[in-house]
Amino acid sequence: xxxxxxxxxxxxxxxxxxxxxxxxxxxxxxxxxxxxxxxxxxxxxxxxxxxxxxxxxxxxxxxxxxxxxxxxxxxxxxxxxxxxxxxxxxxxxxxxxxxxxxxxxxxxxxxxxxxxxxxxxxxxxxxxxxxxxxxxxxx
Amino acid sequence: xxxxxxxxxxxxxxxxxxxxxxxxxxxxxxxxxxxxxxxxxxxxxxxxxxxxxxxxxxxxxxxxxxxxxxxxxxxxxxxxxxxxxxxxxxxxxxxxxxxxxxxxxxxxxxxxxxxxxxxxxxxxxxxxxxxxxxxxxxxxxxxxxxxxxxxxxxxxxxxxxxxxxxx
Numbered sequence: 080x081x082x083x084x085x086x087x088x089x090x091x092x093x094x095x096x097x098x099x100x101x102x103x104x105x106x107x108x109x110x111x112x113x114x115x116x117x118x119x120x121x122x123x124x125x126x127x128x129x130x131x132x133x134x135x136x137x138x139x140x141x142x143x144x145x146x147x148x149x150x151x152x153x154x155x156x157x158x159x160x161x162x163x164x165x166x167x168x169x170x171x172x173x174x175x176x177x178x179x180x181x182x183x184x185x186x187x188x189x190x191x192x193x194x195x196x197x198x199x200x201x202x203x204x205x206x207x208x209x210x211x212x213x214x215x216x217x218x
Numbered sequence: 219x220x221x222x223x224x225x226x227x228x229x230x231x232x233x234x235x236x237x238x239x240x241x242x243x244x245x246x247x248x249x250x251x252x253x254x255x256x257x258x259x260x261x262x263x264x265x266x267x268x269x270x271x272x273x274x275x276x277x278x279x280x281x282x283x284x285x286x287x288x289x290x291x292x293x294x295x296x297x298x299x300x301x302x303x304x305x306x307x308x309x310x311x312x313x314x315x316x317x318x319x320x321x322x323x324x325x326x327x328x329x330x331x332x333x334x335x336x337x338x339x340x341x342x343x344x345x346x347x348x349x350x351x352x353x354x355x356x357x358x359x360x361x362x363x364x365x366x367x368x369x370x371x372x373x374x375x376x377x378x379x380x381x382x383x384x385x
Contacts, residue, residue: 088371091323091378095343098323100244102236109253110231113260117227120261 141216148212156201230276231260237277237345238284244324244340246333247288255291259284278351281341285355323378330377335370342367 238259242252262283270279324344328336341352349367353360 087375091371091375092343094323095327095339096346099344100240100324102240105232105235106239107232109256110228110235112253113231113257114224114228116257116261117224117264120264 137217141213144216145209145213148209152205152208156205159197159201227260227264230263234260234263234280238280241281241284241340241345242288244328244344245288245337246328247291251291255284255287259287262287275351277345278347278355281345281347282355323374326378326381327374331370331373335366335373338363338366339370339374 235256238256239252242255243249247255259280263280266283270276324340327339331339338352338356341347341355342349347355349363350360352358352367353363356363358366
């Protein structure tokens with residue numbers, strides 16, 4: 080049954096290939112019309128194609144803007160957390176008192192976590208702003 | 219357009235014209251519209267030449283463009299209807315040859331098979347494309363094309379048997 084089906088299909092394929100109508104001769108007038116219409120086409124792509132130097136120029140501008148933005152934003156981030164005044168000279172007693180204070184780790188957990196959160200927030204903000212400006216320029 | 223481009227395009231157009239004429243004729247485009255479809259296809263090929271991958275055969279790419287142009291033409295000439303009905307409309311509007319004699323197996327197939335099945339048979343045995351190339355032309359997977367081709371062959375064989383002429 081299967082062999083008969085395969086034979087049938089093979090014969091059908093052969094018949095389809097053999098009886099496919101041949102191609103007609105080239106219709107020269109039609110080709111001429113198409114070629115003529117191509118000559119009338121406005122130059123596509125020329126208006127969209129950028130000058131080769133544009134890419135390099137755009138990259139340089141983007142790099143410059145990135146540097147400027149970093150220079151502007153970095154001091155602002157620093158100003159949010161102004162530097163603490165230098166420590167005054169301290170005595171051994173005060174150092175021991177300080178060590179005693181540091182001896183209880185629970186007291187440092189809160190301030191360190193807050194500081195870490197602040198730093199993280201600042202970094203995220205800075206990265207987002209720089210990315211946004213850079214992408215706006217590039218795209 | 220430079221002189222070299224014009225000459226190259228003329229060579230391509232001359233080589234393509236008989237193939238596209240036969241392709242459009244087999245898929246039911248009337249003679250009066252084939253000129254427009256050929257011109258539109260050539261313009262699209264010219265505009266999209268940059269997207270052609272020279273490592274691949276040219277004819278399937280050209281037939282892909284020609285088929286899209288033909289489908290746009292089909293959509294433009296008939297009103298929009300539901301998908302299920304559209305298939306019926308396409309089948310009813312398809313010009314049925316006057317002689318659907320089984321001696322002319324292509325005319326017989328065109329009269330008896332759905333348009334999609336006939337198109338696949340034509341691309342496979344008329345144009346000589348491989349199933350993978352047909353899949354690219356018709357935007358199907360190669361496996362799907364093989365299955366549809368098998369069904370089309372089976373339907374055609376059954377129709378020939380039923381008609382009493384055999385294969």
